[in-house]
Each structure stands twice: as C-alpha cells, then as structure tokens.
Amino acid sequence: DGGITQSPKYLFRKEGQNVTLSCEQNLNHDAMYWYRQDPGQGLRLIYYSQIVNDFQKGDIAEGYSVSREKKESFPLTVTSAQKNPTAFYLCASSIATGGIPVTQYFGPGTRLLVL
C-alpha cells in the first residue's frame, strides 16, 4: 500500500534532549512537509522540502531542524532550543508543485510530550 508513515506514534522528551521524528513515504513524491498542531490553532508549517538535498523554513522553524538525504525520508529533529515542543506533528507529501496547486497527503502524526 502506498502511503506515509510516521514513527513513533507517541514520543517523550526530557528537558534539554534532542528528539527525531521519522517520516517516510512510498508515493514517489518530490515534496515533503512538516506541520505542528496545537490546541485551538490551525496546522502550522515548520519546514518543507521540494527536492532531495534542499529544504526551506516554514512559519515556525525556530528550534527545529530537518534533512532530506533521500526522496522517501524527511526526518524532523526537535532540538533543545524549542522551548515549547509539546504538540502533535504531522508530516505530508505531494508531487512537485510546478506552479500548480497540489494535494498534500498526510501521515498519521506523532504526539510529542515533554517529561
């Protein structure tokens, strides 16, 4: 089955610790995205990548880092610099935008909790 997988489903972070959220897709999509959801707010874009080895900051990139070494994978690291990391994180992918609006396909999400 084609789709997007995120792991783990729940993740616990200790103070001062970096944690990495996994996102893998087998849809052969060029573009991938990370969003964060907080209660009462819409999904907010953290980082996105339109092609391998390239990525851009979204609206709330501070305290996060990403890599895009493979087309299928777009891991997100929540660093100790992110002071309020508790949230629900969603990964998405799409075909290359190429100047047309494209549908983004979402994974099931990872809930990050700070101990």
Next chain:
Amino acid sequence: ILNVEQSPQSLHVQEGDSTNFTCSFPSSNFYALHWYRWETAKSPEALFVMTLNGDEKKKGRISATLNTKEGYSYLYIKGSQPEDSATYLCARTGTASKLTFGTGTRLQVTL
C-alpha cells in the same frame, strides 16, 4: 481578513440533517483553496482543491463552492451520516506549495 478563518468552531447535528460550514480567507494573492476531512485517529484526507472564482466541486453528499473575490468558501453536507463526523479543515495557498490552514470545524453527527 489576514488569516484563514473557519466557522462555526464546532457543530452537532442529527443524522439526516444537511449542514454547511464557512471558510474565510484573504482574497489578495489567492492561488487555491483546499478542503480536508480529518477523522479522529486517522490522517487528514483531501476532499477538494479549487482555484477559480465560482468553482463548485462535489463528492458524494459533500460539495463545496468558492468565491475568490470576497474570500470565502462553503462546504455543504447533505443528509449527514454518523461517518461524516470529523474535523473539516480548509487551507489556502498563496504560492503553489505553502498551505495556510484554518482551525477547523468539528462536526458531530448523532443518530
């Protein structure tokens, strides 16, 4: 309007009722409007993408309209069923790739 706004925030209807929600968005630099359905414990699922003023899309009992000049979109559900219970998100693109989401309308359909 500076952001994408959705109303109502939540809605509770009975099976068989028809209902509609509103998405308001900045009309300047508009590129596309997306609707997603997000059921509990599942991934958000794309419903529609609309780009042109006056666009209408339909998928089964769900339909959507778009007014880019005044900056709003309506989502209609005809004859609501319990399986329609979900959060409905709208998102606007001002460029081809970046989505700006509203906070969603949470729909609960009871028997």
